[in-house]
Amino acid sequence: MNAKYIGIMDEIKDQLSNGTLVSGCKLPSVRQLSEKFSCSKNTVMKAYNELEKEHFIYSVPKSGYYVVNEFQNHEDKKNAIDFLSAGPDKDVIPYVEFQHCINQAIDTYREELFTYSDQQGLYSLRVELMKYLQSLQVFTNPERLFVVSGSQQALNLLVSMPFPNGKNNILIEQPTYYGFIESALIHQPTTFGIDLTMDGIDLERLEYIFRNNDIKFFYIVPRFQNPLGHSYTNREKKKIVELAEKYDVYLVEDDFLGELDQDLKSDPLFSYNPSGRVIFIKSFSKIFLPGLRVATIVLPELMINNFLRYKFSADFNSSVLSQGALDIYLKSGMINGHIKKIKELYHNKMKLLQEACKLLLPEHASFTKPTTGFYLSVFLPEGVTAKQVVNLLRERNIYVDDASRMFLPEYKKENLLRLCTSQVNESQIKPGIEHLARCIKFIDSRKNYFTQHNHLLF
Ligand SMILES: Cc1ncc(COP(=O)(O)O)c(C=O)c1O
Numbered sequence: 427m428n429a430k431y432i433g434i435m436d437e438i439k440d441q442l443s444n445g446t447l448v449s450g451c452k453l454p455s456v457r458q459l460s461e462k463f464s465c466s467k468n469t470v471m472k473a474y475n476e477l478e479k480e481h482f483i484y485s486v487p488k489s490g491y492y493v494v495n496e497f498q499n500h501e502d503k504k505n506a507i508d509f510l511s512a513g514p515d516k517d518v519i520p521y522v523e524f525q526h527c528i529n530q531a532i533d534t535y536r537e538e539l540f541t542y543s544d545q546q547g548l549y550s551l552r553v554e555l556m557k558y559l560q561s562l563q564v565f566t567n568p569e570r571l572f573v574v575s576g577s578q579q580a581l582n583l584l585v586s587m588p589f590p591n592g593k594n595n596i597l598i599e600q601p602t603y604y605g606f607i608e609s610a611l612i613h614q615p616t617t618f619g620i621d622l623t624m625d626g627i628d629l630e631r632l633e634y635i636f637r638n639n640d641i642k643f644f645y646i647v648p649r650f651q652n653p654l655g656h657s658y659t660n661r662e663k664k665k666i667v668e669l670a671e672k673y674d675v676y677l678v679e680d681d682f683l684g685e686l687d688q689d690l691k692s693d694p695l696f697s698y699n700p701s702g703r704v705i706f707i708k709s710f711s712k713i714f715l716p717g718l719r720v721a722t723i724v725l726p727e728l729m730i731n732n733f734l735r736y737k738f739s740a741d742f743n744s745s746v747l748s749q750g751a752l753d754i755y756l757k758s759g760m761i762n763g764h765i766k767k768i769k770e771l772y773h774n775k776m777k778l779l780q781e782a783c784k785l786l787l788p789e790h791a792s793f794t795k796p797t798t799g800f801y802l803s804v805f806l807p808e809g810v811t812a813k814q815v816v817n818l819l820r821e822r823n824i825y826v827d828d829a830s831r832m833f834l835p836e837y838k839k840e841n842l843l844r845l846c847t848s849q850v851n852e853s854q855i856k857p858g859i860e861h862l863a864r865c866i867k868f869i870d871s872r873k874n875y876f877t878q879h880n881h882l883l884f
Contacts, residue, residue, distance in 0.1 A: 430465045434473035442482060443497040453483060453491040507858040509845040510825035512652075512800060513716050516849065518768055523760050524715065524751065531750035543746040545738050547573025547722070551749045554756040555708075555722045562684050563697045564706050566724045572733060575744040577680060577709035577721040582609045583736045584643065584678055584705070590728045591674045593642040597635055599627065601832035601842065603652045603680070606645055610834070615642070619837045624656050624794050629665055636673035643676035643705070648695055650683040650799025653829045653844035655776075657796065660693055667698040676726075682709045685765050686772055686798045702726025710752065712800060712848070713768060714761070718748040773798040775847040775855065782859035788867055800848045803829060806841040809873040810866055815843055818865045824858055 441447040454462070459470040474491050477483045483491050532539060546552070552568035559566065574580040585596065585606075596610060600619035610617050618639055620627050635641060646666070649657045658666070670677045679695045696706040706724040725733055737743075755761055776798050783793045783804070790807040806812060812828035819826055829842035850858060 430463060431469045431473040431476070434459060434463055434465075434470060435477055438473070438477060439482070439497075442493065445496060447493050448496045449493055451493045452489075453493065455490060505823055507824045507854045507861070508849045509847070509858060510827050511849040512712070512846045514712060514714070514768070514848055515771060515851075517851070518764070518771060519715065520760070520764050523764075524755060527751040527754040527758070527760070528747070530754050531747070534754070535746075535750045539746045539750045541746070543743045543749075545734055545743045547571065547744065548746065548749045548753060551753040551756075552722075554753055558756055558761070559706075559708065559722075559724070562681065562708070563693050564708075564724060565697075565700060566706075570724050570727065570730070572723050572725065572737060573744050573749055574721050574723055574737065575719045575741055576711060576716075577682065577707045577723075578605045578609075579719075579737075579740060579744075580707050580721060580723040581606050581645070581678070581680070582613075583733065583740060585609045585615060586613045587729075587732060587736045589642045589676055590726070591642060591676065593640045593675070595640050595642055597639070597641050597644040597675075598834065599646060599651070600834060600837040601653055601829055601839070602645065603647060604832050606680075607832065607834060617834055619834050621837075622651070622654060622656060624654060626656070626658060626662055629662070629669070632666065633669050633673075636669055636675050641673070641675045643678050644670065645678045645680065646695065647680045647682065648684075649681060649687055649692065650796055650801065652682070653801050653827070653832050653842070654803050655794045655796025655799050655801045657687075657692070660691070663693065663695045664698050667695050667703060671699060671703055677704045678707065679704050680707050680709070682707075682712050683799050684708070685713050686769050688769075688773060688797055696724070702728065705729075713765065718745070718752060720744060720748045720752055769798075772800065772847065775850070775852060776802065778852055778855045779845065779847050779859070782856045786856075786859050786863040788863060788870070790870075791866055800846050802845050802847070804843040804845065804862075806843060806866060807870050808841070810869045811840045812843045813840065814869050815862070815865055818869065819861060822861055822865075824861050826862065 438447065456467050456470045460467045474483065478485060481494055484494055485491050549568065551573060552571045555571055556566060556568050595616040595618060597618045597620060598606065598610065599622040618635055620632060620635060648663060667677065677695055681694050684694065694706060696704040705726065707721060709721040710718060776796060779802055780795055787793060787804065788807065791804055793804045794802050796802060806815065812830060816826055816828045827844040827846070829844045830838055830840050833839060
């Protein structure tokens with residue numbers, strides 16, 4: 427019976443991938459299949475039971491078996507070289523392990539996962555998060571932790587809510603994470619920018635802005651920044667925290683890739699003032715699964731009640747199913763093996779990307795050199811815009827990002843290109859950069875023509 431039931435399963439899986447069977451469609455009856463495959467009804471039942479266990483099909487009593495979901499066809503994307511998408515590398519997403527956690531969470535928490543829940547986040551998850559954050563040198567307690575629906579939600583709420591210092595304006599590294607710029611543009615606080623390069627920020631300028639501009643908080647991405655890949659030294663972080671304390675400015679620390687740091691001595695800003703000056707945000711989107719929409723924020727005690735109101739008004743509570751499954755994933759220790767794996771993977775990809783840039787990019791283009799992380803940025807030669815490069819490469823099925831939207835309008839630069847390593851596979855890095863180099867040279871050599879005929883080409 428063994429081989430036969432597997433043969434039936436394979437045929438059904440083929441039909442799911444070639445589109446013959448689609449979501450909701452009814453499968454042949456057990457009798458029909460047993461005739462078709464000249465086998466017993468038990469063999470067909472066994473194949474259907476196995477497919478049901480794998481969640482490909484479901485049964486309706488007295489009616490039959492139905493398709494849950496057809497397979498997706500990813501063929502068209504296979505040949506693309508994608509330096510644009512910023513989700514985690516799909517090859518290291520721990521689907522199977524996490525499936526166990528979801529099942530285990532449902533068994534453990536049952537109806538608790540499917541009803542309204544603690545607005546601050548499942549308490550057991552907050553305890554696990556507290557322990558997890560210790561590995562990042564963030565020591566706090568579950569009472570100061572909130573579970574939020576992605577760090578984007580936390581940032582958006584912080585932009586809109588009042589702060590204990592009673593100040594109104596926000597300071598942002600230039601360039602910075604686009605989602606934060608969007609929140610600022612929507613809520614319209616007065617914003618100030620401070621230029622960031624791979625040499626950091628001008629600390630005297632920072633002090634000047636803190637002293638004179640009624641700054642509510644400074645949004646800072648301290649490690650492997652998006653889009654430059656910049657990281658601050660411990661000395662700089664300590665100084666920034668001191669200045670924030672001196673001028674009563676809050677620091678919002680978005681440590682989205684901290685786990686990838688190869689330098690074990692690198693500390694978060696939070697560790698220089700754990701009592702509330704630094705608001706620490708940890709996303710699980712880049713290092714784990716963005717679709718969970720789970721992140722955590724550590725708040726000063728003074729802000730807890732107010733944050734609760736803003737969080738409640740945004741979405742009541744974050745997905746409890748995601749929280750329950752993440753709770754089990756952390757508790758079981760599965761995350762440790764995963765972090766070890768991705769740490770090496772992204773470090774390797776960044777190395778390959780930099781080798782390729784060094785070897786292939788024209789001399790008058792420069793690029794940032796992060797030790798690891800997802801992002802590296804290329805400064806294009808004068809007269810070549812990121813938009814032109816993005817459009818030309820897209821025609822060759824290569825995707826890169828124009829970083830002009832990662833600046834506040836008054837700081838905008840048109841010549842910054844962001845490359846993300848997370849979804850590009852290692853063997854595509856060098857060919858991708860070869861195309862990029864050719865494209866930059868092509869546009870550079872026809873600068874005048876491109877400027878005059880921009881509208882025709884793009
Ligand atoms: C620096 C930074 N912070 C936060 C986010 C948003 O992450 P989440 O999915 O947790 O909302 C991103 C996403 O790209 C990011 O790059």
